[in-house]
Amino acid sequence: MKKKIFAALICASMIGCLAATPVLADETVKADGDYKIAVITMDSVDQHWVSLKEGAEEEAKADDVTVDFMAPDVKDDAKQIECINNAVAGGYDALMVAANSEDAVSGALQEAIDAGMKLVYVDSPANVEAEATFSTDNKAAGKTAGEEMIKALEDKGVKDGSIGIVNINNSTNTAIQREAGFREAFEGTDYELLETQFCEGDAAKAQTIAENYITEGVVGIYGTNEGASTGVGNAIKASGSDEIIGVGFDKSDTLKGLIEDGYLVCTMAQNPDQMGKLGVQACIKALNGEDLGGEVTDTGVSVLTKESLAEDGAEETEEAADADDAEEETEEAAE
Structure with a gap:
């Protein structure tokens, strides 16, 4: 598979700096059909997967396609395989999968591809070639x-x-x-x-x-x-x-x-939300007939420390204060 760094900003000058945080451009993708995409992560509980789901759903709404979250309740190969088989039986057009195991789920994924489905990996791949992969290095x-x-x-x-x-x-x-x-x-x-x-x-x-x-x-x-x-x-x-x-x-x-x-x-x-967003875009492109070449995109990672969290909190407080000030000015102008 070809490997691709989508766009990374490297910062090495402070604690909590970015190890590889991508600058991901917005892209509008037009679906050529009423596509149904099944999102199957390792489980449905971890906040990481919830964020990925939300990113996928937001992108699906923007692109006018259907996304269903079909992840198992716990990390279990057999349960994930069951989810994959259910997606095939349910007539879905594409799979977005975070594989719980490289080997255990590969047979079910190959059967899905043989049935005509497009496969895109998010976060974690298995040992079956996919249209594209979006994950952290x-x-x-x-x-x-x-x-x-x-x-x-x-x-x-x-x-x-x-x-x-x-x-x-x-x-x-x-x-x-x-x-x-x-x-x-x-x-x-x-x-x-x-x-x-x-x-x-x-x-x-x-x-x-x-x-x-x-x-x-x-x-x-x-x-x-x-x-x-x-x-x-x-x-x-x-x-x-x-x-x-x-x-x-x-x-x-x-x-x-x-x-x-x-x-x-x-x-x-x-950045699981970006994995979800880019994964949906890739599914649509593949279903439209575009050859994605099996490219692997690094969606980046950052180091969260006490210092960086404090800085983020201060910025959020400042933004909230600015918003309140702007609202007060609007109300005064209306009076």
Whole structure:
């Protein structure tokens, strides 16, 4: 597959800077038919997938096509395969899929393609060729997570020690890449990366795993998705220690709170709404007969820290104040 960076702005001058935040241009796509697109993510619960769904639905409304969110309630290969089969039986024209497993769902996806459906990946691909893929460069983002942890440890004067990794599973492409990048960041250092433990994206399981790591005396813990990161942050909070460095992946209100309260140093925030938007556009183009060439588009990631969240909050407060002032001026002029 060809690889394409849609448009990235690189910033390296401040804490919480962008690792690769895209500047995505608005595009109007005209559908040549009454297309039905099924969006099937790993689950329907994580805020990451909800944001992707909302981006897809917004784009579908603008382009006058139908999008239905058909994700399973939990991360489970069998349930995701059932969703794919239901989309085929339901006469959908295209699939937007975030594959729970590279291999397990590939057979069902190939059957969908054989039935005449177009396939576009969002977030996580399987081992079947698709029209296009819109995802984070997960290995690069994982390496950034590792570098952020090293920096935070060194700021505390910690130059060695053991580090735990809480991953989703050993079959999801995104999870594999995020861990590979994280481990790469520690090559040549004196830190010891312990054997990875898997939580299937469940925050409660992740917290138990992280608590076990803390009992072993780790200096840092990395969570590779929203559920894993939530569990890591909650475990550090429960420990009462301010010496353990927690780094997460994904963005949610819960994770923002854990960062603001000091239980996580940062999280790698993706752009799932852009994945959803661009995924719908790609489905329409493919259904219109356009050859997308299997291109992979990096939708970017940013590092959210306590400092960057504070800056965002200040900007929102200022914008709200400006809006209130403008409203008052309008009311006075009307009087």
